[in-house]
Structure formats: structure tokens, C-alpha cells
Amino acid sequence: MEIPTGLATALRRGTLEFCVLALLENEERYGVELVTQLGAETALTTSEGTLYPLLSRLRRTGLVATTWQESPAGPPRRYYALTSHGKAALAHFRSEWVTFRDSVDHIVGTEHQ
Amino acid sequence: MTYSTDPLDRLVEDYLAEVARATAALPAGQREDLIADLREHITVARADLDPPTQAGIRTILDRLGEPAAIAEEARQGEPVTAASSTYSPAPPTFSQSAAPQRSSPSTPALILGVVLVLIVILVGACAVTLFADSPDDDALPVINSRTSQTAPAPR
Numbered sequence: 001m002e003i004p005t006g007l008a009t010a011l012r013r014g015t016l017e018f019c020v021l022a023l024l025e026n027e028e029r030y031g032v033e034l035v036t037q038l039g040a041e042t043a044l045t046t047s048e049g050t051l052y053p054l055l056s057r058l059r060r061t062g063l064v065a066t067t068w069q070e071s072p073a074g075p076p077r078r079y080y081a082l083t084s085h086g087k088a089a090l091a092h093f094r095s096e097w098v099t100f101r102d103s104v105d106h107i108v109g110t111e112h113q
Numbered sequence: 114m115t116y117s118t119d120p121l122d123r124l125v126e127d128y129l130a131e132v133a134r135a136t137a138a139l140p141a142g143q144r145e146d147l148i149a150d151l152r153e154h155i156t157v158a159r160a161d162l163d164p165p166t167q168a169g170i171r172t173i174l175d176r177l178g179e180p181a182a183i184a185e186e187a188r189q190g191e192p193v194t195a196a197s198s199t200y201s202p203a204p205p206t207f208s209q210s211a212a213p214q215r216s217s218p219s220t221p222a223l224i225l226g227v228v229l230v231l232i233v234i235l236v237g238a239c240a241v242t243l244f245a246d247s248p249d250d251d252a253l254p255v256i257n258s259r260t261s262q263t264a265p266a267p268r
Contacts, residue, residue, distance in 0.1 A: 031150065032157045039176065047178020049132075052150040053187035056143065074160030078153060 008043065016044055017054055018093040021063060021086050030069075030077035031055065055080065063089055121170050125155050128174045135184035147187055151177060 016038075023034060034055070039048040058064045063086035066078045082090070105111045129148055136144045155173055162169040177183070 030157065032154055035154065046182060047176065048154070049151060049177035049180075049183040050186040052147055052154070053183065056146045056150060056187075071157075071160075075153075075156050077157055 012044060015097075016051075017058060017063075018090060018097075019044060020051075020054065020058060021082060021090040021093075024064060024080055024082045024086070025090065028067075028079040028081045030079050032077075034080060058086070062086075121159075121165055121167060124167065124170050124174065125152075125159075128155075128177075128180070132180040132183060135180040136187055139184075139187055143187065147183070151183075 019038060019041075020034065023029060023037060029037075031052075035048040035051045038051055039045050045051060055064070058080075059066060062083055064080045065083050066080050068076050069079050071077050129152060132148060132151060133144070136147060139147070154177065155170075158173045159165055159170065162173075
């Protein structure tokens, strides 16, 4: 019975990108900020660095857009913002997620946990 | 104070070189993107270290994690999202490893196909001779003459 790590990875795979989108919903954030915040949630990431391939993919698929901004102290930072495409994807995920979660809870018996 | 920036830079460069090695199979653009992202992360995080120490740099790199794990994420993450499947030029990364797998099942399939075609031809040939034999007894002499033309030896 040793599924845990594989299970966590599988659960993360379809959901983590929407956690990134949700973090960007109300404000722009720079890479280190995003990655540190997600990295603090141990269920969501294995290490901060593993988030960069995801961020790169989100840029390429146009769900986020980035701009370089000067920082008050230190080097310029790349800020991530949600695009309209990203907003739509997040809204879609929200409704899908609720249905999905409810179905799993119902079948697995985790409704009241 | 004997610390210079050199050993710190070397730590960073060694780490990024390891990432570069681990991601050798990625398409060049993607790999450069990833390394640039990690470099930027390190630069930004390093600026927050009050005195930039080796221990501080090590912590930043440790939190980024194993280059192999990052490479694995980059490799696995690609084909999963629906959006990336519209990028048909992207998958060629995997075509190198997938190509032999794809061609090896097709060879047996080809052989199977050829065998099937041969069987169909044989069955067809049998059917032709059977139908030719049974349906009309009146035509027997004709058939005999035909068989004698094609295969005179057996009779």
C-alpha cells in the first residue's frame, strides 16, 4: 500500500495550475512570491522549482501574461497577471471542481469530513 | 570578512548547469525558459538575503529542489494540459523516445495484415474452386478441361 506520493502527484496534476490562476485573480504577483506561497502548501508542491515549468506553460498557453517591473530594492521582477483567457479558465475550473468534488465526496463518503 | 561573491556565483552556476543537464531532452526554447526563470528566481531571492551568504544561497537552491525533479516536472507537465495539445509542434520532444515504440508495434501489425490478406486470398481461392465444382453439374466437362489446363499433373 504505497500510493501516497503517486496519488498526491496525480491529484496535483490537474489542479495546481488553477491554484496559480486563483492566486493571480486579484493582484499581480512576481515569480518568487507565487512560488513561495504555493510552496508553503505542502499538499500542492514538492519544491518551489517544480512550479516554474508550470508557470512557463501558463505563459505559453496565454492564461497569464507577464511584465517586467522595477523593484524598490533589488533586481527587476517579472510580474504575472491573469489574462481574460485565464479568467475564463479559472471560472470554468471552479464549476467543474465543485461538481467533481461533490461526486467524489458522495461516492467515497467524505461529505461530512 | 573574506567572503566574496565568487563562491556564491559558483553555487548558483553549478546548480543551473545541473538543471541544464537534467533537461537536455526538452526542446531548446522550453529549456532556456526554465533556466531563465530559475536564474531570475535566484537573483530576486538572493537580493533579499541581508548579507548574501553561502548558507543563504544553499537555502534558496534547496527550496527550489532537485534539478532532476524539476526536469521531470517539465517533461511530464507538457502533454497533460488540453491547451498544450493544440501545440502540435511541441510534442516532438517525445517523438524521439516514442518513435521506436510507435514503429515496433506497426511492424507486427504489418505482418499480421499481410498474413490476413494471404488467408483471404487462400479462402477466396478455395471458395472459387468449391463454387466452381458444385453449382452446376452440367459444366463439369468445362471445369475438367480448365483444371486439366491449369494443373494437369494430379489427374
